[in-house]
Amino acid sequence: MTKKIKKNYKIETLTSHSGLSPDDNYGIVNPPVYHASTILSPTMKDYKTKKNKKYTYGRNGTPTTDSLEYAIAKIYDAKGAVLAPSGMGAISNSLMAVLKSNDHALFPDCVYGSARRFVIEEFPRLNIQFDFYNQRDLEDIKKKIRKNTKVLYIESPGTYTFEIIDIKKVVKIAKDKKIVTIIDNTWGTALYFNAIKFGIDIVCEAITKYIGGHSDVMLGVSISNKKYLSSIKRWRLNSGQSVGPDDVFLALRGLRTLPLRLEKSYKNSKKIASFFSSLKEVKNVFHPALNNHPDHKLWKRDFSGASGIFGIEFQKNISEQAVEYFADCCILFGKGASWGGFESLMTMMDLEPNRSLKNSYLPDGPYLRIYVGLENIEDLINDIENAINKMRKKYRI
Ligand SMILES: Cc1ncc(COP(=O)(O)O)c(C=O)c1O
Numbered sequence: 108m109t110k111k112i113k114k115n116y117k118i119e120t121l122t123s124h125s126g127l128s129p130d131d132n133y134g135i136v137n138p139p140v141y142h143a144s145t146i147l148s149p150t151m152k153d154y155k156t157k158k159n160k161k162y163t164y165g166r167n168g169t170p171t172t173d174s175l176e177y178a179i180a181k182i183y184d185a186k187g188a189v190l191a192p193s194g195m196g197a198i199s200n201s202l203m204a205v206l207k208s209n210d211h212a213l214f215p216d217c218v219y220g221s222a223r224r225f226v227i228e229e230f231p232r233l234n235i236q237f238d239f240y241n242q243r244d245l246e247d248i249k250k251k252i253r254k255n256t257k258v259l260y261i262e263s264p265g266t267y268t269f270e271i272i273d274i275k276k277v278v279k280i281a282k283d284k285k286i287v288t289i290i291d292n293t294w295g296t297a298l299y300f301n302a303i304k305f306g307i308d309i310v311c312e313a314i315t316k317y318i319g320g321h322s323d324v325m326l327g328v329s330i331s332n333k334k335y336l337s338s339i340k341r342w343r344l345n346s347g348q349s350v351g352p353d354d355v356f357l358a359l360r361g362l363r364t365l366p367l368r369l370e371k372s373y374k375n376s377k378k379i380a381s382f383f384s385s386l387k388e389v390k391n392v393f394h395p396a397l398n399n400h401p402d403h404k405l406w407k408r409d410f411s412g413a414s415g416i417f418g419i420e421f422q423k424n425i426s427e428q429a430v431e432y433f434a435d436c437c438i439l440f441g442k443g444a445s446w447g448g449f450e451s452l453m454t455m456m457d458l459e460p461n462r463s464l465k466n467s468y469l470p471d472g473p474y475l476r477i478y479v480g481l482e483n484i485e486d487l488i489n490d491i492e493n494a495i496n497k498m499r500k501k502y503r504i
Pocket residue numbers: 193194195196219266291293294313314315316325326327445446
């Protein structure tokens with residue numbers, strides 16, 4: 108049984124203490140990792156009545172999954188949390204818990220690519236209507252709200268181009284029209300942007316990123332207050348999803364050091380973003396913590412930190428091959444998707460297939476998404492400087 112934390116501790120205390128119950132486990136600090144499908148009852152009568160039975164079958168939850176769900180709900184100061192086998196699982200669970208046929212939903216044009224694909228490929232079959240809106244244009248949102256609009260989905264900052272939404276105004280628009288708000292808060296996390304406190308109904312996070320933190324686990328979570336919690340649980344149960352106990356163990360372990368890792372990644376990324384801004388080959392750096400980011404003021408108003416992922420747009424005259432060569436010369440930056448781990452990463456992006464609206468920002472030069480991990484900052488800058496010099500030499504820039 109997870110020990111309830113009653114006091115309103117600060118978040119770094121909660122990431123250390125919530126979800127633990129040593130008194131029930133011989134004083135052992137971390138909760139046991141229960142591998143379970145079958146859970147026995149002492150008699151057939153007990154089995155039939157489920158009397159005194161909190162746990163009935165592995166898929167329905169175990170003390171291990173309870174302790175992670177409790178810990179995450181606690182750091183958001185929310186009623187509850189529902190785990191999913193991936194971040195995308197949490198997003199689809201949250202949407203499917205609320206939407207039904209003939210409903211309409213709104214999505215930002217800068218939404219995470221797989222969420223976009225889920226909407227485009229699955230919603231028509233389910234007879235759910237949808238539109239994309241421009242995250243920086245509240246009038247566009249108002250214009251696109253219909254009588255049957257049920258969900259306003261938010262991702263802030265947006266994927267790839269890092270637009271920040273005016274959350275206070277958008278929540279008000281949605282509440283006035285009784286529209287459910289769902290946010291992908293993987294970037295901000297509970298530490299830097301507690302979306303529940305801003306009045307959002309359902310918060311999704313890819314645990315895969317910062318909570319996991321070590322590039323070795325796929326998990327997601329939906330966090331909510333009472334009103335939508337039972338619907339999310341119902342959908343998760345009926346759609347047959349469960350999460351592996353070893354993954355939950357890794358996520359619980361990651362949670363304990365989340366504040367330290369996040370802060371280091373944030374600070375490192377801000378320094379690397381500033382360094383990229385100083386390069387003549389770089390036209391734009393999209394990092395909300397930089398003063399010249401178009402939504403910097405909103406970020407400062409609502410967020411208490413930034414994640415380590417951002418984008419850079421090269422000048423138009425720099426070729427794709429030159430940027431590919433630059434990336435390959437960056438030894439410390441792995442070439443691969445994802446973020447939130449200990450190691451720095453780079454991915455080259457084509458944004459056009461990920462945008463539907465004509466007025467969404469599209470870079471005209473090559474685009475790199477950079478994730479900055481926990482390495483020594485001087486080593487990272489030297490790595491980039493060395494790679495830029497090699498690119499300049501080879502491509503005569
Ligand atoms: C912003 C964002 N949300 C959600 C996800 C999905 O997480 P997962 O890969 O665990 O499904 C990702 C993955 O890259 C992401 O970047």
